[in-house]
Amino acid sequence: MRPNTTLRAWRAGQKTIGAWLSAPSAHTTEVMAHAGFDWLCVDMQHGLIGDADAMNMLRAISTTETIPFVRVPWNEPWIIMKVLDAGAYGVVVPLVNNKEEAERAVWAAKYPPMGGRSSGPARATLYAGSDYQAHANDEIAVVVMIETPEGIANLDEILSVPGVDAAYVGPSDLAYALGMQPTGDNADPKHKQTCLDIMEACKRHNVAPGMHTGSLEYTKMWLEAGFQMVTLGSEVGFMRAKAASDLAAARGDTNTPRVEPEA
Amino acid sequence: MRPNTTLRAWRAGQKTIGAWLSAPSAHTTEVMAHAGFDWLCVDMQHGLIGDADAMNMLRAISTTETIPFVRVPWNEPWIIMKVLDAGAYGVVVPLVNNKEEAERAVWAAKYPPMGGRSSGPARATLYAGSDYQAHANDEIAVVVMIETPEGIANLDEILSVPGVDAAYVGPSDLAYALGMQPTGDNADPKHKQTCLDIMEACKRHNVAPGMHTGSLEYTKMWLEAGFQMVTLGSEVGFMRAKAASDLAAARGDTNTPRVEPEA
Amino acid sequence: MRPNTTLRAWRAGQKTIGAWLSAPSAHTTEVMAHAGFDWLCVDMQHGLIGDADAMNMLRAISTTETIPFVRVPWNEPWIIMKVLDAGAYGVVVPLVNNKEEAERAVWAAKYPPMGGRSSGPARATLYAGSDYQAHANDEIAVVVMIETPEGIANLDEILSVPGVDAAYVGPSDLAYALGMQPTGDNADPKHKQTCLDIMEACKRHNVAPGMHTGSLEYTKMWLEAGFQMVTLGSEVGFMRAKAASDLAAARGDTNTPRVEPEA
């Protein structure tokens, strides 16, 4: 089976940088796949990405060595199973609140006896190799998102669930959880501290800590802090930021609009 | 944020006329968007419309001032959140049976602290403006459908749920609920009375009453009766009715086939 | 091979009524295919229909006994060959100006030795039967459009070309050709007389005369006049006309907008 280089990097204590995909386009996905990120995440939750789109995007990523993840729209076993059959090497599961929900995500992502994933990796065997089913339970990453009051409260029990490989922070939803306005890169000390607390809990449980950002500045900050799965931005965000700043400069505008992250 | 003119009309006690969309076509949607209806509803329940189709249809409506609604296929939080992220200004939720289900729909449609909608309005901010998240809880309409025996029995508790803006009657399913055959525009006195009872309950709870029809005749009747959200027909229904009557006339047929409404 | 009932009707001196398709939607196409027209024409010239769309629409028509035609965007052999391979039972070729252009259209539509059509009816054999290639030259209709000054001037030589089965009038372009504004159903006496002249020329050459309309009134008029291939309207036109008139009536408007034909 083709190795999951990102998951192996996490297990080795290394850091990875990825990008988010929110446009349902195989072409922009393929361009991003050639940009050199460690992994790309097809966002089926907030991205404008339907089920057929996700499959085409996974194929586009497969033209390179970049590792393909999918953020599913919900902690639904059938959606997790479907994107794994299509060749995702990891699922990012939003809004995980407690141990039961974390177990539900792992159950969907693992073949028996570890879980209840149904057999039928239609495209995964093309991408991963014919020995896929024998190794998938070891190579497929399960990433739970910590971004709700319940999730924060139940952090230790969530991170204790066997099969949880990483915990990923969605800063906008986390802001809501902390009673703040949903800005992306958040400079509020309480918000920052919560992120660091989550990171520390991950370290205690041998789970890779992950963080969504919308800027180089925050990416560097969180990498330095110790996060192992850091999102630099989305393809649409990169496009928008560069188009906006260059257009403003071409027109002689002095103040460039700030583009917020989306997750 | 771009105002939801339909929701504001309801709050002002005014009536609106809309149409249903059941063909997964951005072109027919754009044509309908230019036809002058107050709102259009993309039907993901009974229409042949997948998730990617719905997004394209919402874009087509955005070329005009017509307000875009989506009927979700089920009372699933993630689907409600996804169509709102794509720019729907209202969700029509089928088969709502009781208070808990109404609360579940509202919860999915509202950002914290009013609900649990996750942050990430990828396309909604393009359509609505960059201040979308600050005002979305006020401008996005939640429409529950009353069409089951349980829904009728629990009408008052459903309509009491804060955040429910309108209650919409599906006459075919309502016929089933009343033990009748599922005709669309239904002349049965008991059926009519039930519709009027629902309308009266809406008035008591300051909720806009809504009604699906498949004809001008019923649209006029229900508008006069006091319904505020009335569907004149679907794009496919209009096409079919006109094609059938003109073809029959061109061939000299005397009896035109009657086309039934679909919802 | 499945018979081309429309072509056979023309050969038997009978009249047929069809409709135009300009929305790239397999669903609206399938609905129209069930409406009872003799034939449907996928409009790749002015309709918003790409090559992949046309193939899906031909498939949708194949769920019924309605005969599928395609108006190609231009008199290009490869496009004619491609839509025939996809199962069209007739091609409508726009803007034919002279004998050479008519011969070019026929050449593309006929297998050797009658023409130069390349062998490879990938979908046509599914639709028509495994003996397709042995009979296609007899069953596939070639329809040339007469709508330019040159086409009118060279009418007799065009209609003399062996393999031309019908000549179809596009009234808007014909209006341009006559120095008029491009209205669809055209009441101008000179325009009408030109249409009748074309019809008479068709009769002389044993070619079926065809006419595009946008209304029941003109369809009846031209059927009575003797046209054998009359278009009652388009799927989008039916939808728009009915939506507009019903909406105006529902709102109590007295004057209904008039929807013009498109071809």
Next chain:
Amino acid sequence: MRPNTTLRAWRAGQKTIGAWLSAPSAHTTEVMAHAGFDWLCVDMQHGLIGDADAMNMLRAISTTETIPFVRVPWNEPWIIMKVLDAGAYGVVVPLVNNKEEAERAVWAAKYPPMGGRSSGPARATLYAGSDYQAHANDEIAVVVMIETPEGIANLDEILSVPGVDAAYVGPSDLAYALGMQPTGDNADPKHKQTCLDIMEACKRHNVAPGMHTGSLEYTKMWLEAGFQMVTLGSEVGFMRAKAASDLAAARGDTNTPRVEPEA
């Protein structure tokens, strides 16, 4: 209503042979629909098939007399309702564990009073006829899959649920359920015996027994054993097997790779 010839064959004690579809392509589907199988099953669980794809594939099958089934990705009422509205004549429901889950599947597939299916057969009436709703409860097949330890343990209660027409074995998941590796056509005696036990239970409950295979050999074996709904293979499997064996032979290779079934 167009009769469900496959369901009627089962009721008459006859055997049927079908094929599985896992590629989201209307063209390969149409080719398969002309191949002469009794039924085809669009696999939305493990196939790479999204909701819009499934609708297009159902349309392609409708160009022939082959009966269209859909395997839904999960026992979700809204998905079952949606594929039935799109014209499926049967639903295959994976991973049914007990009586309640079987009842849930039947409830979604049947109109009141037998179930809770919502009214709105948008495409089904085109395919089946205008009297669809009056007869759908009799003509639409509900097929539950038996492939989990719970499903095997609760076999009799599942098969007792009114409205269950067939029980279908997924051999790979069944292997997991029996603690084996997930091979498709499984020669293990315990696996075979379990399949036969399920078949016998079906006979007791007057339910048609069904079996997935990936080869002619197993298809013949299970047909002889008495299974009434046997899958010979998938369109992708046929393609792959023939391409692999012919290519190996063309190159002079002596050992042909063995292609495993997917379900």
Next chain:
Amino acid sequence: MRPNTTLRAWRAGQKTIGAWLSAPSAHTTEVMAHAGFDWLCVDMQHGLIGDADAMNMLRAISTTETIPFVRVPWNEPWIIMKVLDAGAYGVVVPLVNNKEEAERAVWAAKYPPMGGRSSGPARATLYAGSDYQAHANDEIAVVVMIETPEGIANLDEILSVPGVDAAYVGPSDLAYALGMQPTGDNADPKHKQTCLDIMEACKRHNVAPGMHTGSLEYTKMWLEAGFQMVTLGSEVGFMRAKAASDLAAARGDTNTPRVEPEA
């Protein structure tokens, strides 16, 4: 008819800044349409954009006031007519070599008596208004590309053709024409001088001069020089440049890869 603000700006001697679109995605197109460019150009020549994609992208641009152009893949009348019917407000025609080819482009873009465009603006009337055909000849821009040895040699006769509104330089092809390697932003003095010569010729003929760039630097340079239609970059180029530079910075790389323009 909705005014072509870009064409009017050129006629008033003003400068405009636009962007190129090469990804077949309505979502990235809509994002770019909200970025504030004067116009966007859907590139059907070198972009990965098919005919159906172009139509969806034109719709996405129509959600804003940005003016939609299309670069057609070739100087083919039917393709020019088709994209105009779909609502393009200008066509960019590649590789124009002489007067006859310029006349051919204008002929395709203008209704009679000025040209030979066929009547049937299916989507254009939605976007532009019902009086579209009366004003289209005045509002639709025809942009010829000067990028071949013949085009340079015949510059004056090309720019003399009535109906040519702008002449656009493709710097990569121009480099080939000058015997150089095809870099995008080209610092070679001979290349620069040729661009300036083309600009001066445009001024003499009252035609707007246009220039493709791949950077802010060249955009500013050419705007200052007097070009009126300057392309700042493509959506894919913006995305790639920002992703590459930020990723390199996040990793601590010192040399950022340079992304070349594409046209």
Next chain:
Amino acid sequence: MRPNTTLRAWRAGQKTIGAWLSAPSAHTTEVMAHAGFDWLCVDMQHGLIGDADAMNMLRAISTTETIPFVRVPWNEPWIIMKVLDAGAYGVVVPLVNNKEEAERAVWAAKYPPMGGRSSGPARATLYAGSDYQAHANDEIAVVVMIETPEGIANLDEILSVPGVDAAYVGPSDLAYALGMQPTGDNADPKHKQTCLDIMEACKRHNVAPGMHTGSLEYTKMWLEAGFQMVTLGSEVGFMRAKAASDLAAARGDTNTPRVEPEA
């Protein structure tokens, strides 16, 4: 630049085996790309494949080392340029009749000064590498089809055109050219001898001879005869043949339908 292993094999006098793709499906294409053929050819002439489909299929092939070819629908420069920009490593040009047509094909496929290909390899540089344009003229294969009476008569002049890498025989069209019925694998001695004559002419001109077949038998025969580019069959043909023979065997039929090749 990624090497064109197939073209290099031809230049080294080696033989290659490929397959034809006629279904517009990225999934079946990806499956075929993993089957081990030397090259795959996306058939835009007789396959049901539009421009957007072709691009997706090229992407699917790029997940493997298999070399991607495209048969264009016609000898049109813009189509040849477009598929090369999308990453095709060779174009198969149908119906080449003489030297001028062969030169036209080469002109479209080669950058200046060898030809007139326009600069803008949007996807090709992703697939091939950033040095694509410097090497493309050497690595991209131009394959002309010999299948008309004129093509046969002008064989030597066609094969003398610099840049022609291979000459490919379409046996069905060749049968028409010889006055025969269009069977695929053709046992007629005159047909066979013509194929051999073409092969010998290729050898004289140092051009790789190519042959389309629909069976293992003919593939072996023509490989032995000396053809260097032999098509074993199409993905749809493999699927159909295996489905038909296995279904017949499962039903106990004795005579299996013979599936004819398509090109």
